[in-house]
Amino acid sequence: MRSVREAWKAAVASAVADMLAEKGADPSLSEAVAAEAPPDAAMGDVGFPMFPFAKALRMGPPQIAAALADRLVAEASAGAAPAGTVKAVGPYLNVFLDRASVAAQALGSRSLGSSYGRSSSLAGSKVMIEFSSPNTNKPLHLGHLRNDVLGESSARILKANGAEVMKINLVNDRGVHICKSMLSYMAYGGGRVPEDEGKKTDHFVGDYYVRFNDLKKDDPKAEEKAQELLVKWEAGDPETIALWKKMNEWAVGGIRRTYDRTGVSFDKYYYESQIYLTGKDEVQKGLASGVFFKADDGSVRVDLSPIGLEEKVLLRKDGTSIYMTQDLGLAIHRHQDWPFDRLVYVVANEQQYHFKVLFYILKRLGYDWADNLFHLSYGLVNLPEGRMKTREGTVVDADALLDSLRELALEEIQAKGREDAVGDPLDTAEKIALGAVHYYLAQATPSKDMIFNPKESLSFNGNTGPYIQYMGARISSLLRKRDRGEGSASKGSVRPELLSSPSEWELVRLVSSYPEAVEQAGAEYNPAIVAAHVYAIASAFSKFYHDEPILSCEDPDQAATRLALSEAVLVVLKNGLELLCIPFLEAM
RNA sequence: GCGUUCGUAGCUCAGCUGGAUAGAGCGACGGACUUCGAAUCCGUAGGUCGGGGGUUCGACUCCCUCCGGACGCACCA
Numbered sequence: 001m002r003s004v005r006e007a008w009k010a011a012v013a014s015a016v017a018d019m020l021a022e023k024g025a026d027p028s029l030s031e032a033v034a035a036e037a038p039p040d041a042a043m044g045d046v047g048f049p050m051f052p053f054a055k056a057l058r059m060g061p062p063q064i065a066a067a068l069a070d071r072l073v074a075e076a077s078a079g080a081a082p083a084g085t086v087k088a089v090g091p092y093l094n095v096f097l098d099r100a101s102v103a104a105q106a107l108g109s110r111s112l113g114s115s116y117g118r119s120s121s122l123a124g125s126k127v128m129i130e131f132s133s134p135n136t137n138k139p140l141h142l143g144h145l146r147n148d149v150l151g152e153s154s155a156r157i158l159k160a161n162g163a164e165v166m167k168i169n170l171v172n173d174r175g176v177h178i179c180k181s182m183l184s185y186m187a188y189g190g191g192r193v194p195e196d197e198g199k200k201t202d203h204f205v206g207d208y209y210v211r212f213n214d215l216k217k218d219d220p221k222a223e224e225k226a227q228e229l230l231v232k233w234e235a236g237d238p239e240t241i242a243l244w245k246k247m248n249e250w251a252v253g254g255i256r257r258t259y260d261r262t263g264v265s266f267d268k269y270y271y272e273s274q275i276y277l278t279g280k281d282e283v284q285k286g287l288a289s290g291v292f293f294k295a296d297d298g299s300v301r302v303d304l305s306p307i308g309l310e311e312k313v314l315l316r317k318d319g320t321s322i323y324m325t326q327d328l329g330l331a332i333h334r335h336q337d338w339p340f341d342r343l344v345y346v347v348a349n350e351q352q353y354h355f356k357v358l359f360y361i362l363k364r365l366g367y368d369w370a371d372n373l374f375h376l377s378y379g380l381v382n383l384p385e386g387r388m389k390t391r392e393g394t395v396v397d398a399d400a401l402l403d404s405l406r407e408l409a410l411e412e413i414q415a416k417g418r419e420d421a422v423g424d425p426l427d428t429a430e431k432i433a434l435g436a437v438h439y440y441l442a443q444a445t446p447s448k449d450m451i452f453n454p455k456e457s458l459s460f461n462g463n464t465g466p467y468i469q470y471m472g473a474r475i476s477s478l479l480r481k482r483d484r485g486e487g488s489a490s491k492g493s494v495r496p497e498l499l500s501s502p503s504e505w506e507l508v509r510l511v512s513s514y515p516e517a518v519e520q521a522g523a524e525y526n527p528a529i530v531a532a533h534v535y536a537i538a539s540a541f542s543k544f545y546h547d548e549p550i551l552s553c554e555d556p557d558q559a560a561t562r563l564a565l566s567e568a569v570l571v572v573l574k575n576g577l578e579l580l581c582i583p584f585l586e587a588m
Numbered sequence: 589g590c591g592u593u594c595g596u597a598g599c600u601c602a603g604c605u606g607g608a609u610a611g612a613g614c615g616a617c618g619g620a621c622u623u624c625g626a627a628u629c630c631g632u633a634g635g636u637c638g639g640g641g642g643u644u645c646g647a648c649u650c651c652c653u654c655c656g657g658a659c660g661c662a663c664c665a
Binding site: 034037038040047049052054061089092135172175177297299301308309310313314317320323326348352356380412413416444445447448450451453456459460467470471473478481486487528529532536539542543545547549551587 | 592593599600601602604607608609612613614623625626627645646657658660661662663664665
């Protein structure tokens with residue numbers, strides 16, 4: 001569809017340039033030709049507004065559109081224009097595409113299967129993407145799920161556009177917050193292990209972190225002791241390290257189980273405990289080259305006035321490093337490990353300042369890849385009841401959320417009496433729960449704060465994951481029937497020109513523009529674009545399915561063609577859901 | 589106080605990089621199952637696009653200003 005549209009755009013631009021030249025105006029003004037979508041398909045498939053040329057041509061836009069239409073019709077009769085017909089509609093020049101050829105192209109997606117929607121727009125580029133980055137003192141919560149789905153989905157979209165992608169996870173496994181859960185365990189743990197309490201290992205650790213609040217009441221010096229423990233840890237005290245290792249294995253092990261459950265994976269794990277000292281040497285180099293300076297108090301700083309900010313300390317006066325130092329070193333080391341062209345950080349928007357400064361410093365240090373750093377900044381996830389707060393215990397635990405959604409989905413399957421039809425009810429319920437959460441989180445514009453409504457996410461009605469999964473299941477059901485010999489489709493042949501009704505054309509249009517959506521999502525690091533497209537096609541299919549007989553169509557050719565269209569829709573649904581980390585279901 | 593960002597229907601969100609009558613979903617109200625899965629579909633009501641200026645042939649979109657919310661402004665991560 002794009003190629004046809006581009007061809008028309010070029011044809012219109014060339015015709016406009018000719019008109020401008022004839023009137024003695026500058027032909028390069030024709031670069032302002034823009035292809036748009038008319039509000040109603042009855043007005044045309046592609047529209048070109050003529051306003052920008054009115055002044056230069058000394059004509060009203062409607063007159064320009066009419067004159068241009070005549071010109072292009074003449075070219076078409078001479079075989080010089082792309083397929084389709086043109087029509088002046090007020091100030092717009094509209095094009096009606098040759099629907100049969102667009103439909104034929106859309107049906108071609110069936111043979112491409114899982115590769116339909118791939119592009120080479122990012123071919124040859126290496127993209128590293130960092131996401132999730134959990135702390136090892138507590139399990140994943142709803143906010144992580146948004147981070148994870150944005151990261152994993154973006155990675156899949158980038159790959160679909162031809163990029164080579166390296167997914168990395170930076171685990172925050174050191175620091176005073178980790179020491180707090182250790183201290184709490186030392187006080188209350190009594191040597192117990194997760195199995196003793198029948199708990200998932202990361203929850204076991206998280207519970208001790210929460211109990212640090214009790215410890216503060218029992219022991220007024222708890223905060224101090226946590227700091228002391230951190231010092232012991234940094235000194236490599238064997239006992240401290242042993243406990244730290246044990247608890248971290250529990251935490252990371254549990255978190256990994258949640259990743260397995262949600263379909264998130266990483267190519268490489270980095271641990272802060274191993275890299276928190278990196279970056280010092282880079283700062284020293286920058287100091288030597290004059291990018292940084294030594295302040296009167298002995299600390300090393302960078303001047304941020306060129307980007308309208310103050311100074312930033314990079315090394316304390318005692319020579320110890322800070323967060324920025326570490327991230328600086330890590331970025332450089334990562335590039336040595338795997339020379340990426342772009343580096344994407346999926347991190348909450350509260351760290352915008354941090355990345356602004358980090359990117360600026362890397363650029364000042366002269367790294368050529370510093371121009372292609374991107375902070376995929378996302379907003380908070382809140383609940384209908386209000387904001388999640390750790391202290392108030394209103395944080396939504398990821399595992400518990402998935403469990404409760406799975407339970408609700410299971411109840412629905414049972415209520416509909418579909419246990420036998422779905423085969424494995426619990427597994428199906430789990431996949432519906434995952435579809436609900438991932439779709440809901442992925443469909444929102446990343447940068448904005450959002451409200452997560454669990455009940456709404458699971459609704460089988462409306463703009464939800466399960467609704468889309470349902471359309472996939474319906475099409476699968478049709479195909480099963482066809483394979484069993486039902487209907488007349490097998491006796492007919494596929495004829496794209498039969499796809500002419502409004503609902504059929506809408507589906508053709510959406511199938512054929514799917515690759516553009518994937519490409520745009522990749523260019524903007526925005527899975528929501530794929531989500532919107534997948535929902536649109538599911539919704540359009542639902543209408544089509546309701547209005548038109550498919551398998552039960554009397555005319556074999558029409559049945560075969562409509563079934564082929566359904567298969568094309570299925571290809572888009574499957575591929576799109578895959579990009580969004582939403583399981584596809586044959587039946588539900 | 590300074591900076592960033594957001595404000596679109598009762599609620600949750602789109603709005604294709606400045607174009608045709610601002611769109612969906614939920615909720616409300618009213619319809620559609622002897623028919624491929626009604627976990628669906630159709631219709632109705634509901635908006636001064638936070639307010640006010642400006643740029644433009646044309647502004648939800650760009651600029652300024654005010655109001656309101658969020659986040660940041662550490663030698664914490």
